[in-house]
Every structure is written in structure tokens, then in C-alpha cells.
Amino acid sequence: MIGLKDSDKKNYNTRRRTLLYLIQKYLNDYGYPDIATTLKSEALLNDYEVCDNIDIDIIFLEYCSYQQLKFELPEEWKQFSDMIMRTTLSKNSKIHFKDIIGNDEAITTIKEAVILPLENPLLFENELKPWKSLLLYGPPGCGKTLIAKALCSEIHDYMSFFNITSSVIISKWRGDSEKILNTLFIIARNMAPSVIFFDEIECLTNERNTIHEHESSHRLKSEFLTLLDGIHDSNDNIFVLANTNVPWLIDSAFLRRFEKKILIKLPTIDERQALFHYYLEDSKKWPNHIMEEIKKLSNGFTGDEIRISYVIEKKDVCVNSQLLIDILKSMKPNSYSQYEKHCQWQEEKGSMDRKN
Structure with missing residues (x-):
């Protein structure tokens, strides 16, 4: 804790150990004795008697106090730290x-x-x-x-x-x-x-x-x-x-x-086919000439526009290639003209491809 006074460092360490004791007591009381024993051993906790009314709210309040010292923030900035902590993403989006x-x-x-x-x-x-x-x-x-x-x-x-x-x-x-x-x-x-x-x-x-x-x-x-x-x-x-x-x-x-x-590029012709196969499992069984027409019609489309065409078609009970072709004919690639400007900017200021 660089920058803290000696008294604050002592307070910080005390808060940390108090928090560990509370968590260990909570684990013991709510049916996780093995984990509580491991925590006690790893954190070198002593056999202190802790009050018997420990719940999540008490642990959370102690954690907030501990974090306040850990981040070395002035008291007036606490509202900012709370707001920043809410932007932390802890959930797995399931996209890899x-x-x-x-x-x-x-x-x-x-x-x-x-x-x-x-x-x-x-x-x-x-x-x-x-x-x-x-x-x-x-x-x-x-x-x-x-x-x-x-x-x-x-x-x-x-x-x-x-x-x-x-x-x-x-x-x-x-x-x-x-x-x-x-x-x-x-x-x-x-x-x-x-x-x-x-x-x-x-x-x-x-x-x-x-x-x-x-x-x-x-x-x-x-x-x-x-x-x-x-x-x-x-x-x-x-x-x-x-x-x-x-x-x-x-x-x-x-x-x-x-x-x-x-530069995040538009999908190539092979990537567009892979996207259609990803969103539409039945498209893997379609004849080659049908897929060639679909790939040609989707030239200049972004991945999200291909996803939208799939969502539109999915509303129909019967998924078929002709319906998708009709939908693609009715759509226009919105980003194609802007993509040329991005490519020009890449030549001037962007990082070139590894192969270059």
C-alpha cells in the first residue's frame, strides 16, 4: 500500500484479517467446514471467537470498508469508486x-x-x-x-x-x-x-x-x-x-x-459462407449453386447484417434458401462505402497485416 501512513497501513491489514475471519465464520456456519478449514490454514488465522450473527450484509459492509482503504482514495471519491466497480464485468458472456x-x-x-x-x-x-x-x-x-x-x-x-x-x-x-x-x-x-x-x-x-x-x-x-x-x-x-x-x-x-x-474487416466470401452455416444449420445441405448465389448477394455485408438476415428468416416456420435469397435481395450493405474509408485510413495510420 504505497502512499499510506503507518496508521492507515495497520488499519488496512486489520480490516483485511477481520474480513477473512468473518468469511471463515460464515462458511463454517452455513455448511462448508472443509473450505473454512482451508481458509484458516492458508490465511494463518488464529482461533478467535466471532459473534454468531454473521450474514452476507455484515461481510459486504466490512468488504466496502476494506476496499476503501485498498484503493487509496479520498473519502469524497468513494462515490466514484462505487460507480466504477459497477462497470466491472464478472459474468461470462458465453462468447469465446x-x-x-x-x-x-x-x-x-x-x-x-x-x-x-x-x-x-x-x-x-x-x-x-x-x-x-x-x-x-x-x-x-x-x-x-x-x-x-x-x-x-x-x-x-x-x-x-x-x-x-x-x-x-x-x-x-x-x-x-x-x-x-x-x-x-x-x-x-x-x-x-x-x-x-x-x-x-x-x-x-x-x-x-x-x-x-x-x-x-x-x-x-x-x-x-x-x-x-x-x-x-x-x-x-x-x-x-x-x-x-x-x-x-x-x-x-x-x-x-x-x-x-x-482494422476489423468485412467478412470474406469464405467467412460469409461460414457465418450462414453457423446461423443456419440447414444451409450446409443446400446445393453449391444456391450457396454461391447467397455468397454473391451478401458481398459487402457485415457479420451483424448477415445475422439480421438470419433473424428475419427465422420468423418463418419453414427455413428455405429461396426465402433467404429474397431477403438478401431486399437488403443493402450499409457499411460498404464507409469500409473503403477505413481501408484508406489503415494505409495512412493503422497497423498493417502481419503478412505485410
């Missing part, structure tokens, strides 16, 4: 990397940056360091948020995952936005290893304009830049993942701090 079709480069890079250092820490003992930040960009519906959900599922047992939107950070009160952002990184540092996911990050990092920009917006961006510098300059096990549909709106200072910028 193996369920995602395409975008292998982005998935491989995320695995190397987040999962590999935990599974093989010896690889990063010397000067070699894993990526600390990654920006995913591309048209809406290509799978940027889906990849983040899959990462959360892959790591939910041993890492903290914070799902942050602009509504969490932005406050109408002067100075509170910077405090919330600071609180987020303090909590992520104390709960490390951690992943902070910023959804639609352009809302927080749009290009700075010294003439028309409000002072509070400028202060928030300056604080954000400082915090991003901090994760790169330290050994804190924090990974920042962000996505955006409009990378050209992000300020160049923020782009520089994202070590990898990866």
Missing part, C-alpha cells in the same frame, strides 16, 4: 474467441498482449514487454464489441474487466470527470491484472481544438493522456482496449499512445 469467424489478426494480437504474459511470464522478464494498448476500428457491425466480449469470457476467471462508456466518465460537475478517470485507473491497478475496455472511445478523445474546445474537455483529455502514458511507463499489469467506428476523429496524441491499431 473460437466462436468468432474471421478477424484472426486482432484475436491473435489480443491473445499475445493479454493472455500470453499471464500464461508464460518468463517470456517478458527482460526488455521484451507485451502490448499495453490496442485500438480496434472498422464499420459498425464488424465485430469490435464482440471481440471485447469474447476477451472478457476468456479471462473472467483471473482478470478484472472494466466496460467503460463515455456516460460513465462524463460528469456535469466541474472536475469530476478527471476524478472518475483517475479512480478507474487506480482501481484497475489495485485489481490487476486488468483490462479496461473503452467502447466508442472517440467520444472521449476527439481532436482537440484550442479555439472552440471547452476548458473541461481539454482538462479531461490531458488527464487521459497522462494516465495512458502511465500504463506504458510502469510495470502495472493493465491493458487498454478500445474500439471506434470513426478513427479519423480521434486526436493524433491518443492515436500515438495506442501501440496497435487494427
Whole structure:
């Protein structure tokens, strides 16, 4: 607990042991004596007599007090820490990397940056360091948020995952936005290893304009830049993942701090076929000329648009290829023209494919 006074350190350790005693007593009372014995042995707990009215509410209140000291936050920031803790995703979304079709480069890079250092820490003992930040960009519906959900599922047992939107950070009160952002990184540092996911990050990092920009917006961006510098300059096990549909709106200072910028591409012709087979099991039995027409009609569609065509067809009791073809003919790819702009931006500022 760097930065705490000696008296606070003692109070912190006392709170921690008190919490362990309460949990051990609760486990004993509610039919888990083996687990309680293991906890007592591992935590080196003594045979203290604890009151007999321990319940979940008492344990929770003690836990809140313990966390307040652990995060080294001023009392006035407690409301911010409570709000940040609510963004922590602890549930498994049941979507894993193996369920995602395409975008292998982005998935491989995320695995190397987040999962590999935990599974093989010896690889990063010397000067070699894993990526600390990654920006995913591309048209809406290509799978940027889906990849983040899959990462959360892959790591939910041993890492903290914070799902942050602009509504969490932005406050109408002067100075509170910077405090919330600071609180987020303090909590992520104390709960490390951690992943902070910023959804639609352009809302927080749009290009700075010294003439028309409000002072509070400028202060928030300056604080954000400082915090991003901090994760790169330290050994804190924090990974920042962000996505955006409009990378050209992000300020160049923020782009520089994202070590990898990866385009989430539209599905290829083979990936589109795999998507139809994934959503429609019967499509695997359709003749080749039917599938060729379906793949041709779905050119330029995002994965989400292919999913929507499946949802529309699913309302019909009888699933058949002709109905799907009619639906695809009535749909237009909304993101295709914007995708060309993303490809151009990739040539100028993005991270190139590994094969290049």
C-alpha cells in the first residue's frame, strides 16, 4: 500500500484479517467446514471467537470498508469508486474467441498482449514487454464489441474487466470527470491484472481544438493522456482496449499512445459462407449453386447484417434458401462505402497485416 501512513497501513491489514475471519465464520456456519478449514490454514488465522450473527450484509459492509482503504482514495471519491466497480464485468458472456469467424489478426494480437504474459511470464522478464494498448476500428457491425466480449469470457476467471462508456466518465460537475478517470485507473491497478475496455472511445478523445474546445474537455483529455502514458511507463499489469467506428476523429496524441491499431474487416466470401452455416444449420445441405448465389448477394455485408438476415428468416416456420435469397435481395450493405474509408485510413495510420 504505497502512499499510506503507518496508521492507515495497520488499519488496512486489520480490516483485511477481520474480513477473512468473518468469511471463515460464515462458511463454517452455513455448511462448508472443509473450505473454512482451508481458509484458516492458508490465511494463518488464529482461533478467535466471532459473534454468531454473521450474514452476507455484515461481510459486504466490512468488504466496502476494506476496499476503501485498498484503493487509496479520498473519502469524497468513494462515490466514484462505487460507480466504477459497477462497470466491472464478472459474468461470462458465453462468447469465446473460437466462436468468432474471421478477424484472426486482432484475436491473435489480443491473445499475445493479454493472455500470453499471464500464461508464460518468463517470456517478458527482460526488455521484451507485451502490448499495453490496442485500438480496434472498422464499420459498425464488424465485430469490435464482440471481440471485447469474447476477451472478457476468456479471462473472467483471473482478470478484472472494466466496460467503460463515455456516460460513465462524463460528469456535469466541474472536475469530476478527471476524478472518475483517475479512480478507474487506480482501481484497475489495485485489481490487476486488468483490462479496461473503452467502447466508442472517440467520444472521449476527439481532436482537440484550442479555439472552440471547452476548458473541461481539454482538462479531461490531458488527464487521459497522462494516465495512458502511465500504463506504458510502469510495470502495472493493465491493458487498454478500445474500439471506434470513426478513427479519423480521434486526436493524433491518443492515436500515438495506442501501440496497435487494427482494422476489423468485412467478412470474406469464405467467412460469409461460414457465418450462414453457423446461423443456419440447414444451409450446409443446400446445393453449391444456391450457396454461391447467397455468397454473391451478401458481398459487402457485415457479420451483424448477415445475422439480421438470419433473424428475419427465422420468423418463418419453414427455413428455405429461396426465402433467404429474397431477403438478401431486399437488403443493402450499409457499411460498404464507409469500409473503403477505413481501408484508406489503415494505409495512412493503422497497423498493417502481419503478412505485410
